[in-house]
Amino acid sequence: xxxxxxxxxxxxxxxxxxxxxxxxxxxxxxxxxxxxxxxxxxxxxxxxxxxxxxxxxxxxxxxxxxxxxxxxxxxxxxxxxxxxxxxxxxxxxxxxxxxxxxxxxxxxxxxxxxxxxxxxxxxxxxxxxxxxxxxxxxxxxxxxxxxxxxxxxxxxxxxxxxxxxxxxxxxxxxxxxxxxxxxxxxxxxxxxxxxxxxxxxxxxxxxxxxxxxxxxxxxxxxxxxxxxxxxxxxxxxxxxxxxxxxxxxxxxxxxxxxxxxxxxxxxxxxxxxxxxxxxxxxxxxxxxxxxxxxxxxxxxxxxxxxxxxxxxxxxxxxxxxxxxxxxxxxxxxxxxxxxxxxxx
Amino acid sequence: xxxxxxxxxxxxxxxxxxxxxxxxxxxxxxxxxxxxxxxxxxxxxxxxxxxxxxxxxxxxxxxxxxxxxxxxxxxxxxxxxxxxxxxxxxxxxxxxxxxxxxxxxxxxxxxxxxxxxxxxxxxxxxxxxxxxxxxxxxxxxxxxxxxxxxxxxxxxxxxxxxxxxxxxxxxxxxxxxxxxxxxxxxxxxxxxxxxxxxxxxxxxxxxxxxxxxxxxxxxxxxxxxxxxxxxxxxxxx
Numbered sequence: 001x002x003x004x005x006x007x008x009x010x011x012x013x014x015x016x017x018x019x020x021x022x023x024x025x026x027x028x029x030x031x032x033x034x035x036x037x038x039x040x041x042x043x044x045x046x047x048x049x050x051x052x053x054x055x056x057x058x059x060x061x062x063x064x065x066x067x068x069x070x071x072x073x074x075x076x077x078x079x080x081x082x083x084x085x086x087x088x089x090x091x092x093x094x095x096x097x098x099x100x101x102x103x104x105x106x107x108x109x110x111x112x113x114x115x116x117x118x119x120x121x122x123x124x125x126x127x128x129x130x131x132x133x134x135x136x137x138x139x140x141x142x143x144x145x146x147x148x149x150x151x152x153x154x155x156x157x158x159x160x161x162x163x164x165x166x167x168x169x170x171x172x173x174x175x176x177x178x179x180x181x182x183x184x185x186x187x188x189x190x191x192x193x194x195x196x197x198x199x200x201x202x203x204x205x206x207x208x209x210x211x212x213x214x215x216x217x218x219x220x221x222x223x224x225x226x227x228x229x230x231x232x233x234x235x236x237x238x239x240x241x242x243x244x245x246x247x248x249x250x251x252x253x254x255x256x257x258x259x260x261x262x263x264x265x266x267x268x269x270x271x272x273x274x275x276x277x278x279x280x281x282x283x284x285x286x287x288x289x290x291x292x293x294x295x296x297x298x299x300x301x302x303x304x305x306x307x308x309x310x311x312x313x314x315x316x317x318x319x320x321x322x323x324x325x326x327x328x329x330x331x332x333x334x335x336x337x338x339x340x341x342x343x344x
Numbered sequence: 345x346x347x348x349x350x351x352x353x354x355x356x357x358x359x360x361x362x363x364x365x366x367x368x369x370x371x372x373x374x375x376x377x378x379x380x381x382x383x384x385x386x387x388x389x390x391x392x393x394x395x396x397x398x399x400x401x402x403x404x405x406x407x408x409x410x411x412x413x414x415x416x417x418x419x420x421x422x423x424x425x426x427x428x429x430x431x432x433x434x435x436x437x438x439x440x441x442x443x444x445x446x447x448x449x450x451x452x453x454x455x456x457x458x459x460x461x462x463x464x465x466x467x468x469x470x471x472x473x474x475x476x477x478x479x480x481x482x483x484x485x486x487x488x489x490x491x492x493x494x495x496x497x498x499x500x501x502x503x504x505x506x507x508x509x510x511x512x513x514x515x516x517x518x519x520x521x522x523x524x525x526x527x528x529x530x531x532x533x534x535x536x537x538x539x540x541x542x543x544x545x546x547x548x549x550x551x552x553x554x555x556x557x558x559x560x561x562x563x564x565x566x567x568x569x570x571x572x573x574x575x576x577x578x579x580x581x
Contacts, residue, residue, distance in 0.1 A: 057413075094417065101417070332385050334378060
């Protein structure tokens with residue numbers, strides 16, 4: 001393991017794993033000097049979801065401008081930077097490749113070390129930005145459009161995955177149900193908003209358990225249950241209350257996420273819990289986790305929404321901890337769409 | 345003048361450095377590994393071998409397309425990253441024009457073609473006039489049948505090259521009536537040396553762009569856009 005200086009380290013970071021073109025500058029792993037996100041959501045909304053080829057095309061058009069903005073906002077030049085961090089998986093392969101190729105070229109041209117970062121690790125590390133006191137070990141739930149992971153964070157860069165989804169990610173279930181009840185894309189924020197007007201106990205949707213895997217999740221059955229409910233109500237000629245469906249579906253998701261999270265906390269004896277990922281912005285999940293953690297005497301951490309969504313600052317935080325451990329990537333770094341947490 | 349050239353538009357990854365009249369390095373690989381793994385290490389190797397000081401490069405040349413969407417973006421992102429880090433302009437050159445440049449000196453009509461899938465090729469027609477490469481037919485994505493029809497109508501001897509050749513050779517032999525030949529392996533695939541020579545000319549003519557503004561020219565919309573347009577077109581009928 002190489003020893004590196006640990007103070008006043010500036011990391012320039014690039015994230016293009018899905019539909020946000022993002023770059024940031026992070027100092028010493030905790031201080032965000034800039035965090036630029038160029039969202040493509042308006043374009044993908046026209047197609048009802050992220051279209052990989054369109055995402056990749058937009059990344060290549062925007063990437064240099066986004067990086068230059070990140071440097072400008074941080075009032076730094078490339079010569080002030082100590083390392084380049086980039087998301088190399090998991091994610092959409094074509095989208096990841098844009099960031100990876102760009103980062104490698106910058107690393108090659110400047111001689112700066114390159115650090116490949118795991119996207120989920122970035123989401124977990126987003127909690128370090130606003131909570132300077134937070135240190136491992138702690139338990140974390142990463143919930144987004146592509147991921148649902150219950151992770152025991154043993155140390156910086158050291159993870160034990162306790163549970164994961166067997167089918168749809170939590171955010172994916174939100175998108176699919178939102179489409180079915182006519183709310184459109186992206187489903188998460190839309191359901192969250194409409195559900196505030198509805199009764200979460202109006203409809204009893206199933207809370208799925210996965211046999212023999214107490215921390216795993218399954219959301220496709222819930223999605224089917226919502227579709228079946230909509231269909232049978234329609235057949236019976238009854239009017240559907242969109243707020244009630246949204247609220248009841250949301251409660252079914254957050255109940256399961258909260259229950260599994262708290263079981264994990266209890267069995268591991270953790271005193272800290274960190275939410276992460278795009279769905280961590282969901283107000284019902286935050287409320288449910290806050291109540292459960294309060295009751296269990298566990299401290300709950302949650303990033304601001306800007307650090308919950310895909311962003312480059314969180315990758316810079318994760319990249320910093322890899323960098324000081326001497327985990328430097330070489331110029332043959334490739335995008336790994338199915339990269340597993342804890343793998344390098 | 346020093347040009348660093350990159351092409352990863354097809355099956356071949358190729359990089360070169362042109363210094364005025366001297367090609368100081370040209371490195372071409374056509375093997376299994378993905379361009380993402382090979383391209384920057386190749387640049388690293390020619391940099392070391394030729395003791396290249398990257399700050400002395402005047403421009404980054406890149407094959408702008410057509411070609412594999414992902415391959416084009418790997419080359420493009422690499423060129424954009426270099427342009428950003430070195431604060432140098434980019435020179436974008438048509439992939440097909442650079443392929444045609446491989447056949448310098450030929451008096452035939454030159455037809456570069458790349459397999460575009462969906463029973464089409466990316467192709468164009470070129471010719472050398474007084475040593476200068478001229479465009480006879482602009483780059484496009486068409487079927488080989490249509491291409492053969494166009495060439496037959498022109499009635500000239502033609503030289504084919506590019507990775508579309510092994511895919512469509514049999515069809516061409518069957519359909520085409522004019523005399524035609526196929527380029528040998530040393531000139532039948534992308535070579536960054538040829539790209540660099542064209543780019544040097546473009547650079548002198550001021551045909552440059554900023555690294556930020558550069559984007560590939562795919563010659564095709566994405567499948568999602570095509571399907572959407574078809575649906576909307578059908579709805580209007």
